[in-house]
Amino acid sequence: MKVIRSMVLVSVDETSLARGAQDVFRAFLDEIEKFGLSDQIAVTTILDPGVHGDTPLVIVYPDSAVYAPVTVADVHTIVEEHLYKGNIVPSLLAMMHELVPEIGWMRGRRGALPVQKRIVLERVGVVNPESIEDYILYDGYQALAKALTHMKPAEVISQVEKSGLQGRGGAGFPTGRKWSFVANTPGFPKYVICNADESEPGTFKDRLVLEGDPFSIIEAMTIAGYAINAHEGYIYIRGEYPLAYKRIENAVHQAEAHGLLGDHLFGTDFSFHIHPHAGAGAYICGEETALIESLEGKRGMPRARPPYPTTYGLFGKPTVVNNVETLANIPPILRNGAVWYREIGSPKSTGTKVYTILGNVNFTGAIEVPMGITIREVIDIYGKGMKNGKKLKLVQSGGSSGSIAPASLQDVPMDFDSFRNAGVSLGSGALLVCNEDTCVVDLARVILRFFRNESCGKCTPCRIGTLQLYEIVSRIAEGQGTLADLDAMVRISEAMSEVSNCGLGQTAPTALLDILKYFRAEVETHIVDHVCPTGVCTALKHSLVSAPVE
């Protein structure tokens, strides 16, 4: 079997081409052939890596070494030294300041592989989740003890702010700032809510923590309670996670029995109680205001915002709502300090991110890596390549409400800022990898059917919009669509994004808009030619030319 151990990317945007990128590309092929490495090294082109300085630019994977500007004369040295002998050539590396941030961060790794670094999942799969002894053995409750006995609430908040931790539920709001809002809002009592209603299709990062390390969430919530002066916390656990509920409930009981949850913790005046609460299977209850309504015993429907939960939350009181993964970062930050945390990940998006990899890759599962890894790296290193050697078509990041990144964006570092600049949202961390056999119309149909079913019906744009979009896409899939439908879909989508009451309606058309942006031709061929190029839409022809009869 041919094993590609390294990959060379040559930039071929317009300026690169003008400066001889094509010759550089050919020179790489020749030199690699000369060294007899053709079987081990793939050479390919990259259209626009976002370079504005010296071009052509050459990226060598898996070391992520960026060479620029590269001339034909340099190619021999790079191939001999780097690809043949395995040493990066420092003299030819691109100057850091001449690279745009999207490429520049790669150099920051100093040619290292983006390896796993487990902070959130540190204990998951190592300890017995039903034993508080195991948790304490692995640094459990050190952070809470430190916070309660050595830090003022304001110091706890400032540590979290300094760490740069951003909410891991998808929106990426700075956690420390959220805490300080609530701490500075008058009103009592205040509440801490852990949003464990992880319903985004394909996402299961929170489940891993809830099931594998429940005590860390209990500890983190207690710390949050101390920071904002709250005495009650609620964990809203997705109804479909009975095991997570059982383990959290058990963790609460054990912590209470050991005096680590309840009144006068660690001999101080601070008291904190936690109430686990099971959801009933509604996707909308992952939206924080709908979650709060549901906790109050009402129908799970989002509130109008503002006022935000930080001022008017549970029972009308100031409330912190944090995602499970966000909370799991808190104890390590307090134990090791904000400076330690800032060194992980990329400068603007600190820390790690848990990704769940699914779809057409050889190895699915969960990983935790520093912010800034690229899609290509996730697929090649952790997904162990595309299944059956098929080509990557697109990746949907962040579940059904997430954006679609075409294969051309696979070298953009996955952190909040870079993704936002590339027009992609990082979302919750689910990475759905789709190969060339995926039909985008069918994909859109599946996604929109989900939202049609899950729309709570409170506001019109979402209730009607999700239904209309689903019907139009279904029509296209069945060969009944018109080109005017495309404009109609964009209009409906934009209206939904702008005026829907909550995140569900606002993000429901995200994937559809991305599909229309990157794969419009494929959608149009469904309409104009009645052809589904992948053959997924069975009502349509597979190809314009009918196959010869044998």
Add this chain to the structure above:
Amino acid sequence: MKTIRSLDELNQFRDEIVEEKKRQAGLGKVQLVVGMGACGIAAGALDVWKAIEQQIKAGHLMDVLLSQTGCIGLCPHEPILEVTVKDAPKVTYGRVTPEIVNRILKEHVLGGKVVEEFVVDTTPFPTI
């Protein structure tokens, strides 16, 4: 049940746990850990657990510590059974069934010979 009222008491409790773990390790017990996240259970981890329990009850296994853990993220390999014999490095078995468990217990836990054909790569992901 021990109540913890200060950082000192927490550290003292932790030391006790460390001592207890050392004591158990000193006894030369074999550690068996079954991956019991929802994914592991869905793939049949409960049957694996029961099969081991049955062997323990039947008295075929002495000096074994059976424990559970969450999902380590290697979903395609579930159910996962980790076996640590004394000082030897941990061996991870994947796609374990009750039949395979009985072989592992017989050949590895009692016989001291790793059942290579069911061992999975423990470091499929590079880690720091």
